[in-house]
Amino acid sequence: MATIEVPVLIVGGGGCGLSASVFCSDHGVEHLLVERHAGTSTIPKAHYHNQRTMEILRQHGLHEAVAEQAAPVERFAKVRWMTSLAGDGAPDGRVIYEMDGFGGGPLRDRYAAASPALPSRLPQNRLEPILRRRAERDNPGRILFGRELAALTDEGDRVVAEVRDTATGETTEVVARYVVAADGGRTVGPALGVRMRGLPGMRQITTVHFSADLSPWWREGAHMTHFLNPYNPGLFCNIFEMGPTWGKHCEEWVIHFHLPPADAAKPGESGESGERGGPGGSGERAALPGEEAVVRRIRDVLGLPDLDLTLHGMTSWTVQGLLADRYRHGRVLFAGDAAHRQPPTVGLGLNTGIQDAHNLAWKLAAVLTGRAPDGLLDTYEAERRPIGRHNIDWAVSAAAHNQAVLGAIGLGPGVPAERRERMFAAYFDPSPLGAAGRARAAEMFATTRGGYQAHDVEVGFAYDEGAVVPDGSPPPHREPLRDVYRPTTRPGHLLPHAWLERGGRRLSTHDLTGSAAGFALLTGPAGTPWCEAAAQVAEKLSIPIRTARIGAGAEFADAEGTWEAVREISDDGAVLVRPDNHVAWRSTGGGENPAGTLADALSRVLHHDDSTR
Incomplete structure (x- = not known):
């Protein structure tokens, strides 16, 4: 049996696993990714990429490739409830209600003020190939599809895995310092006894992917259209455009049938045909209805009895609300659906998974380069598990x-x-x-x-403990329905976006950090002592820290006055920002010993006082 030694093994090549690969490569983390399927997803499941995810893709140079294929926000500015698209009855073809949503329409200005990137829509069967191409470019020969995890043992100082080629049956031993389990909870969690707890079966949904020309009847601009049939309660469903053309002439569609209990097949009666599970937190698949019944149901829902359509695939799945009882088990770290499964409501599933990977990648890099002890990885669970819990509950x-x-x-x-x-x-x-x-x-x-x-919910979440130094300030007020985001530099929160100018170039505060820049220290125009201290601390701890004095007379101009409005520090204060653009520490004013204060703060963020494993 051949043996491969690698710092990190990523198990799972879906949206979360491929994102983890891209982020690890950008941070210089050597890794191997294995995925049991022969290719990326064939099902256009998760398709909404919220503002925080698009910021992350922008930070890692993926925004342009995604935006080229994705629906821009103006194409999905509405949520609509209808009776049907057409029909001869009095209530047919009627709009029941519609509202603005997902950063479109009148919401656009508010969303645009909060971020350098807007939300977008691109189904997962089109997103994953983009991620895979980038992952393979940056880590050639180490992105292996058609490889399944056969065994895994955590030996304390390393993890030993057996990986089987699904085509040949050949087995390879992989020895890694850490494993990222992004396998949807199918193999690694059960093997280690990590359990998913919560609501295992909330509802049964059948998802159908089909092509049809709906242009004579389609009302453009909706993220989703819910159909409430006036005659049959069993025809409750929602439909989504899936591109590749967006709007009236969209070619592909996905429809979700929310089945009443009498129609839901028993779990375990699988109709799987090699495709992956349904959108969001999917459980065991159930028996699928026949194609003729599905075609008839689609026509009934839309009010188009003669509609010509082509079925591409069907899957039935269980809506779940489950959270892993831990995000770290020794040298194994869980992300994506392996850590949390939630209803597709609010579109938090894949978004939360990509954000898990983003939180984890820079920490793995810090530990593997010796800049931080192993204990820094404990902050991954401390930070991300409460977010997973909240997002499940919210959905x-x-x-x-x-x-x-x-x-x-x-x-x-x-x-x-x-x-x-x-x-x-x-x-x-x-x-x-x-x-x-x-x-x-x-x-x-x-x-x-x-x-x-x-x-x-999408951009206002914060880490109350972990790789942060709290300053005792209260969190900003949050509206009960979480529809208003209030930016803050309070430690643990996302760095507020503000447009800056330097040498004729326009950039966001978010552009000051990342895999190449490492940490960033943002100050007011009188923050020179903090900037000088950052240079000393960076040399002492061998950690890159980019400095930026912002404001009148400083090297970075506050282009629109936004930074001064949201910075929550005086002209001589400072904000320390992590590579993932979350605030790690801040000082509202100057200090007597800036170098000592900053060195202590960074050491606390990186958990230098923790004992190593």
Whole structure:
């Protein structure tokens, strides 16, 4: 048996694992990635990439390649509820309600002010090839598809894995210092006894990927369109554009059928045909309906009985709300669906996984280069597991609330068939009573913004402990529905974005850190002592620290006055920023011993006082 020795083994070549590979390469971390499937995902599952994820892709030079294929935010500015696309009945082809969402429409200016990047939409079957090409370019010969993990043993000072070639059966031994488990929880977690706890089966969904020309009937500009059938409660579903053309002439679509309990097959009756699981946190697949039944159901939902369509694939999956009981087990670190599985509501699944990998990569680099002890990796769980818990809870809550709103206005899938036509007729009644009903419904629909305008969930999260030095300041006020993001330099939070200018070049505060720059120290115009201290500390600790004095007379101009408005420090204060653009430490003013203060802060961030393993 051949043996490969490598600092890091990444198990799983989906969106999270491939992202981890790209980030590790950018940080100079040698690694091997293995993926049991022969290729990237064939299912266009996760497709919304929120603002924080797009910032990360921008930081690692992937934004342009993704944006070239993705739908820009103006193409998915609405969430829409409809009865059908067409039909001959009075309630057919009607818009029930629509609202702005995901940074589009009137929300765009607020989102644009918060970040150098806007959200985008690109299905995972198109995103993963982009990530794979970049991963293979940066780590040639070490991105191995068609390789499954056969065994894994943590020996304390190293991890020994057996990897099997799925085509030939040949087995290779891989010896690594650390393993990143991004395998969806299929192999590594069960092998080590790491359990997923929470809600294992919330709902059964059948996802269908198909092609059809819907241009004569399609209403453009929606991120998703929910269909509430006036005649049949079992036809509750939502549909999404999947490109490659976006808008009226979109060629491919995905439709999710939310099956009532009577239609949901028992777990374990698998209809799998080699494809991967469904969107978000998917559990065991259930038996799939026949193609004729699915085609008939799509036509019924859309109100187009003669629609010509082509099925590309179907998968049934279980909506779950599960969190791993730990994110670190010895030398194994869990990320993505191996650590958390949540409903697709709010679109947090893949986004959270990519952000896991981003948090982990710079820490692995610091430990493997000897700049930090092994204990720094404990901060990965301390920081990311609470975020995983929050995002699961938020998605579960949003999903339940959406259902409750529909039920409260009498249009949900729980309304008996014999009452449905009457309820829908009353909703669209042109009388003053009908207008009053629609006004009440509009106020209730507006509360779903916690799922569709969750800006503060996407970029406002913070690390209360971990690789940060708290300063005792209170967190900013958060709106209950998390629809308003308030930037802050409080340690643990994402560095506020502000446009700067230097030598005629325009750049974001987010551009001051990253894999090449390492840490950054941002100060006011009177922050020269802090900048001088940073040079001393960088040399002493062998850690790159980029400095930036920002403001009047400084080398970086505050292009729009944004930095002064959000910095929360005086002209002689300083903000220390980690490679992942989270604030590590700050001083609101000057200090008597800037070099000693900064060295102590950075040592605490990197856990230099921790005993090594």
